Amino acid sequence: MNPQEPARARPGPAFTLTFDGREIAAVPGQTVAAALWAAGATSWRTTRRAGRPRGVFCGIGVCFDCLVTVNGSPNQRACLVPARPGDVVRTQEGTGHED
Amino acid sequence: MRTDLAVIGAGPAGLAAALAAAARGLRVTVLDSAPAPGGQFHRQPAPGLAAHRPRLPHDRGRGWRWLRDALAASDVTVLTDHHVWVVEHGFTVHALLGPEQRESVAVRAEAVLLATGGYEKVLPFPGWTLPGVVAAGGAQAMLKGGLVVPGRRAVVAGTGPLLLPVATGLAAAGVVVPALVEAADPAAFLRHRRALAAKLPEGAGYAARLLRHRVRFLARHTVVRAHGGRALTGVTVAALDSGGHVRPGTGRYIPCDTLAVGHGMVPHTDLAETLGCRLAGAAVRVDDEQRTDVPGVWAAGEATGIGGAALALAEGHIAGRSVAARLRGTAPDPSTWARAAGTRARLREFARALDAVYAPPAHWAEQVPDGTVVCRCEEVTAGAVREAARDLGAGDPRTVKLLTRAGMGWCQGRMCAPAVAGIAGCEPAPSRRPFARPVPLGVLARQHRDATATDDATGEGAGEATDEGTEEGPS
């Protein structure tokens, strides 16, 4: 079941963004993390040392585990940043900068 | 911008304070980092989602409607998407504008109320960094605010009253919840039944909902391991004995793609600490009027101790009335808020009882294997923390941090501080974070320029770039 149903959510028209090149659908009001969860993704970062996958942990902007690269800017907290039409979201490897 | 009272945090505590102060003639500005007021308990679906019945799994609605309507009818200014990173004495509240957080604005105020609430504590266990393992309140926040769930089958585990709404919330949203794994011992509830009696009906309501959604309640159990390669595939849970040890041979595997786990809450105290407010334990210390020991600074809600939304409301109300009187130069008459004070006393006693009942397994620290990551940001293992404490003689969390980098990452130890202290075998220490938020270097440079130009910077925070608070984050 989609949790939007019991809440009778009637968001505006869906739009697309890309996640590692794959098109995914999002609706207005969703954060990047919410759009990724709704598309079935739970990880979008690898850690700097061990290269381990991470995604949302605290859900409220405190832990920085959900860092992701959006439109070329690394280190965006996916749980805070709103999803926008045409966003190019990429898995962030390490610091997200080419070292 | 100028205001009489700046309230930081638009949860129940901050909103109750703002309304009480504004009703008594003060100009009040509320700042919150979230896109809409409400705080954690009353978090609403993002406006863009246009939810017509945001009640399930939200609160029963009445409390929020009252606050929302009162706010709309008041003169209170609410600044959302404002991430406060420092409050300077005098007072100037500095906030980064979200979500980009590249611009900073200043609000000047005669008085400040800290109503910043708290965040969750999650203690480590093998596999807890796997995608699919989320903080229990985090799953709740994503569900309430984004109307999304992380998977199809979620185990809810840890300890504390928050696990009940999380389990029933996920189940009502269509997630299969095979088990709610609670470390607390039912015998402890019996010992505190007098103090907890008032909440029995609420407890019974949750029990009925758990039953309806076929959620098994496993009391005196704990998650010993989360399994999976690049994502969670299941958890092993085991029973605890009366001493809090895992009972050998009781482990059982539960397949799941989500584990929502939490071990209680920690008050947000960064802003209070930079202002020099004294703490009591992990919380901001306040007097009967909700004043901190720094003149002009009040605090209310979970920043002053974990106790739930109703307690936050009562404390906020008292704080707002106290500020209104004090800014006029008069001493308030506490008999005028006797009802709120009675509620506060009752709910604080209730919170103490809950605190005694809900506790992580007594021996959780010993049960963390050396290879388990404790500091999620810097990927520091339990073994490294133990080595620092044992072989290098680090007797306090600060030294452990310097030796291991545990707590030096992006979250500045907010996620790992209780675990690091527990594993190192020392008392948690105040964090002394320079800023409540990571601040882009450009913002700090501008602050510094403005401060030297107008010669009017008084606080220690502004203008001081640190390794920890920069745009790039720690290296």
Ligand SMILES: Cc1cc2nc3c(=O)[nH]c(=O)nc-3n(C[C@H](O)[C@H](O)[C@H](O)COP(=O)(O)OP(=O)(O)OC[C@H]3O[C@@H](n4cnc5c(N)ncnc54)[C@H](O)[C@@H]3O)c2cc1C
């Ligand atoms: C993730 C999470 C989920 C929760 N879910 C539930 C639940 O479902 N049911 C339940 O009964 N209880 C829940 N709780 C407990 C809840 O915190 C309390 O019941 C209640 O909301 C406390 O009220 P408060 O006003 O003290 O703080 P909060 O409601 O936490 O409000 C504090 C506000 O301050 C803001 N803030 C903090 N720091 C800053 C800053 N530096 N700059 C700007 N704004 C800031 C936050 O964005 C927040 O809106 C949850 C707690 C957490 C952490």
Ligand code: FES
């Ligand atoms: S999930 Fe913790 S910061 Fe986004």
